[in-house]
Amino acid sequence: MIEHIEAALHRPNFIAFVVLFLWGFFIMITHPNLVKKLIGMYLVQTSIIFLLVTVGAKKEATVPILQGSDATGSATHQIDPADYTNPLPQVLTLTAIVVQVATLGVSLALVTAIYQKYGSLDEDEILKRIE
């Protein structure tokens, strides 16, 4: 039991991810307001991207841009990969962020179209007006 709590405390990024993900998910399911659900969706997406980036972090490593004597391109100089943060999760993340904002744009267009037709942002009101 104690070692489970200690393992969780050594990974504060995972605790932050779980809290943000589940709270955003709760908002998406329970709130009746449409735009509030989209705020919950935004929190869920950013929490996942946050976990991806923090998995690739390394202690005492710098940005993944080759600097100083590593950037001269000489054939004899060896580049040490432990000096630089892992670039692969960052590549996934760049794509994910831009797709996130595209999804947000389409969802907000749907909300605007619903508002123009039914006149309300509250889902119980909209269900009443459909009948």
Next chain:
Amino acid sequence: MIHAHDSAIVRTMSRLLIPLIQLFALYVLCFGQYGPGGGFVGGVMLGTSLILGILVFGPESPACLVAKKVTHGDGIGLIIFAGVGGLCLIGGGEFMNYSNLEIPWVDTESHRRYLGILLTQIGVAVDIAVTAISIVFSLSLIDASEESHD
């Protein structure tokens, strides 16, 4: 829904800021290979400069007319990106293998790949900029089509 802002301070500051944002966006786009930045950020900043013009100066202003003309280029960025891949096919290699780009003055394989990265970054930037302006036109319910001649 959007009307021109009536404060002179906001209008003057926007007139100063829009070209500065575009200049910085071009810098970030071209130096994406030596520092942070690249195609995505440069494209969003280019779109942001025109969105600022739309929001501050209203739907009838010259900034908005320029933005309406720009949205005719929707999809050109995707054609540029896929076109670079097609050029690689013409050069004799596989799709998107930049080491086969046939451009006259560029010799080494690493320089060809550098040029391939730069061209695709320009394609991505154009695509994202036009899409951001187009989504803002859709969401603010401005009629962005030209008058049809009957």
Next chain:
Amino acid sequence: MTVAFEISLLVLLLMTAAGAIMVKDLISSVLILGFYSFLLALVWAWLGAVDVAFVEAVVGAGLATVFFLLTLFGTASKDTHIRRTAAPAIALIGLPLLGLLLLYAAEDLPRFGDPESQASARVSPDYLTGSLKETHTPNVVTSVLMDYRAFDTLIETAVIFTAGIACALLLRRKQQ
């Protein structure tokens, strides 16, 4: 000093997310969400992911806030006040249990900041050592995104284009 700074940034992040959820007015909630994006960009820049921090600051704190505010300005003010409803008991009990289950699996993930983790062990040292020789670019993230993994970026550009077309189809109808 470094660990305390990271922990305090994470705590501030959670407090901002809590504030964005619990505020009653929608426009204030959206603006606090913009601040949450900015703090997220700060955390990522601190951890060494500068490209990601740049994109998040411009796209999350800039574009997403503008989209939300444009949608909300098209509605009347009575719709931007949220009413509170009672949450269903299943969600209130089930989701914390799910959270405990996820935390129970925490010891299988690599430790925070571990340089020997499996995520950094296989392919990424090859990208770090080969990027300057093969593509003449010091920025490894750009060369991986646009050269080694160019297909992902091509399809992502197509997704962005489709999103713009979808918004136009939904909202730009000629008034008959």
